[in-house]
Amino acid sequence: MGREQKVMHGHIHPSNNEQMMLMLPFLLLIDLYIFAGVFSNRHHHSWPLHRYFFWCFGVLSAAGAVVGPIANRAHMDFTAHMTGHLLLGMLAPLLIAISAPVTLILRTISVKWSRRLTRVLKSCFFRVASDPVVASLLNVGGLWLLYTTGLYMAMHKSLVLHVLVHLHVFLAGYLFTVSMIYMDPTPHQRSFLYRAVVLVLALGGHGILSKYLYAHPPAGVPSGQAEIGSMIMYYGGDAIDIALITIFCFQWYKAARPRISSTYPQVN
């Protein structure tokens, strides 16, 4: 067993009780969403059933990266780590974005509070953060930083760092997703062309990093694990990207629908 392995084994495995405790916030989030949906149904149209499913699967896939078998193996197995990150940074954000949580919050809370929330969302901070370029840099740039510096190794030694990295992976993934597809009210909308160009560049950056990791594993990762992990990142990313791109194109298709023009009479 190599020196790297021993270092990784230094991490304390959570016991069963701790596992349950870790699972609690996720279950709470699911409950909150369902409660908000049912509660707001009294004053609004019935909240669509499919959105409950998207939210539940989204929260559960995020939980899968933090609690349970994948999370437990992630400390010593890069393949498991990568599977977890795929769930946390790509699948969960996509599913959660589709479940339109901001819309649900806005219709659940009182008008006064939803006005306040909208004002925050319209603020300068969110204008910058929701720019596809900024979101892509935070998302893909963060991954480059994690895997090509000593951060990956340091993450396994410090609990605080571990939590921060995972939080960043999810939040940056969510920010990236909602900067590309608009399921919730989006005050600062960008053109389809701009978003498409940035999306392709970001996906390219993701693909380049995953192939780079194939030959240059992060410090402490055996090459066999890095090779499988890199392919999971590459092909798993592709699979989720299909859904993201399809939603993006569908939104373009809806927005670009032909309208009967008043300036030019239709000759048919």
Add this chain to the structure above:
Amino acid sequence: MASENLDSNHNSITYFNRNIWSGMLFGLGFVAFVDETVFHQLLHWHHFYDKTTRSMGLISDGLFHAFSWFATIGGLFMIADLRRRNTFVFKRWWGGSMLAGGAFQFYDGIIQHKIMRIHQIRYVDHVFIYDWVWNIIAVIMIIAGGLLINRTSKEFRKRWEGNRR
């Protein structure tokens, strides 16, 4: 049927040419997709990464892969848009597909395989035979696509002039 409608449409030329763009996006994406599924996944001729790859090759491969992924889906949505406007001309679209598909295959065969050395077509002794077949198919696709586009342009011009007389 679709081309009759073209003449009466105000933006006919824009949408007529958009058939090429849609075809090009789809053709490029489709060739890249076939490359990935057939040669990487099914035959295992191509390698995911071979150690001769240069960093430029890695970047080019990553960007092309992302673009082709987007282009396949985007190209299909553009067909849907052309069809709902009654401006879809299959022959012109197919010409665009062949042209861009061939161009990508040629780029893949010459620049990515030979100059950037991302990977070879197959890891055998006489790889040059594979290279020639690969690139000749690419050139045939480019020529066929160009001819098809040219022919639909002529047809369109004839119809356009006939209408004005």
